Amino acid sequence: MASTDSPGNGGRRGRRPGDSGTREAILDAARARFSGEGFRGATVRAIAGDAGVDPSLVMHFFGSKQALFVAAMEFPLDPAEIVPRLVGPGVDGLGERLLRFLLGIIDELGEANPMLGLVRSAVTHPDAARMMREFLGEAILDRIAAAIDADRPRLRAELCASQIVGILMARQILALPELAAADRELLVGIYGRTIQRYLTEPLASS
Amino acid sequence: MASTDSPGNGGRRGRRPGDSGTREAILDAARARFSGEGFRGATVRAIAGDAGVDPSLVMHFFGSKQALFVAAMEFPLDPAEIVPRLVGPGVDGLGERLLRFLLGIIDELGEANPMLGLVRSAVTHPDAARMMREFLGEAILDRIAAAIDADRPRLRAELCASQIVGILMARQILALPELAAADRELLVGIYGRTIQRYLTEPLASS
Incomplete structure (x- = not known):
């Protein structure tokens, strides 16, 4: 002051x-x-x-x-508000909640999605990749990990991130045709189950 | 001639x-x-x-x-040889075979991985994204789709691609720490099951 x-x-x-x-x-x-x-x-x-x-x-x-x-970075949303809201009801059904929110945002923002700018920078500049890794880590992944009641919570959060970044890449940047045209609720179901498995099911298959 | x-x-x-x-x-x-x-x-x-x-x-x-x-493009490998070899034994266990091969290649090539160059171009240039989409489609995704004995084979192949691109992004470009340090066989098991589900299990959850 x-x-x-x-x-x-x-x-x-x-x-x-x-x-x-x-x-x-x-x-x-x-x-x-x-x-x-x-x-x-x-x-x-x-x-x-x-x-x-x-x-x-x-x-x-x-x-x-x-x-x-x-x-x-001109994000339209603050993870400090969004993540607790999604995680609040618990990890049950978190996969679908997360996916329904994400696919909604991705479709709504389209090319104006600032995540695309961040991904573009991260892919071409190591400094930007570090910035994104550190911000994602503290603002999103640590918060999700804190809600997970299973072994290796932070690895689980990173597994989720790997599928979510892949959705953004495949659906919006590469625009793979069937994925880009697929019904959103079908994708919520398919990817929601993947995310839910990463969050709550045993990691090792044995 | x-x-x-x-x-x-x-x-x-x-x-x-x-x-x-x-x-x-x-x-x-x-x-x-x-x-x-x-x-x-x-x-x-x-x-x-x-x-x-x-x-x-x-x-x-x-x-x-x-x-x-x-x-x-100076790829070290030709998908026309690799994909049929991986797909040859059938879709049973294809998830793990694909993941073991991919993680091996990603780790072996490191920063010399030409996929990274292609991803970098695709993310920043729409022409390169189209080139990658079309080549991936014909050289890899159509071949995998042809081996799938279930509904919507091409969508299934694209679902696999979305997780694989996500692994490349998260493990090598963003370098999320626990994912980058994770035991390779653990990741083969985790991601192999995801890919296998995309290849062979029912898509809709109902």
Whole structure:
């Protein structure tokens, strides 16, 4: 709250001149730090320093490092809200819930899906791959792993991620024809069972 | 055999000067045509024309359009040999056979895996995505679909592809830590069952 730009005293009552410029400066600094140092390496303190503001102002504007990342990458959804909502009712039926949500979002967003941009960057730039790995890990996979009541919860969450990224690649980027044209509820059933197996069934076949 | 460069009369007995230059000219022409017009649109006749040789010489050197593509893209393996070998014993156990082969190849090739280059291009260039979709379709997915004795064989082959591309993305490009470190035989078991389900089990859950 040391910064003179802090809206702490009045920001909630209305937007003051300069707020949006400050917000943009923080987002620019965040994008640069996240790209260069990964999600984990980029600290709120360093981002605030680059933007010339106090770290508390960054937290005031965005609430958390994850939310700052979501805003900087222009995600339409915040995993900190979505994942607990999907995981909340428990792991029973989580596979289908996850798939129905994901396929809905994929179809609705189409080419505007920011996950596509992130996948494109990750595939071509190792720094972006690290950034995506670290953000996915903390924002999504750790949260799913925490809900799993079975051995190797984090591996199970990563198995789910491998099928979900594969759906995005096959249906939207490669556009394999039968998969792209398939009825969404059929795919919810097929892939939902795969995800459910990764979440709850024994991993070893013996 | 109209071309004066044709090795038809003596090529089998030894390499003549000019053969490797001709071969390179054909490969260059193939890469350009495949990139611009996709795998399906690029004809052997057009590629031969660009390289200034007779189409029969292209077939003499490479044997098929698929094999020409494999050579032009510098694949270390030809799906026309690999897929029938994996599919040959039937669909029983095909999931595990496919996964054991794939994970072996992925680990062995590492960063030199030409699939990574193809995925990188496909993700960033729609023309390359089309080329990969068409080649994968004819060289791999149609062959697997032909071996499937169940409803919607081509959709099933595409479901398998979605999990396999996802493994490549998650294990090698994103390098999710537990998946990257997991015992290969454990993954053969887990993913093999997924692929087997896509190949042979009922698609609808009802």
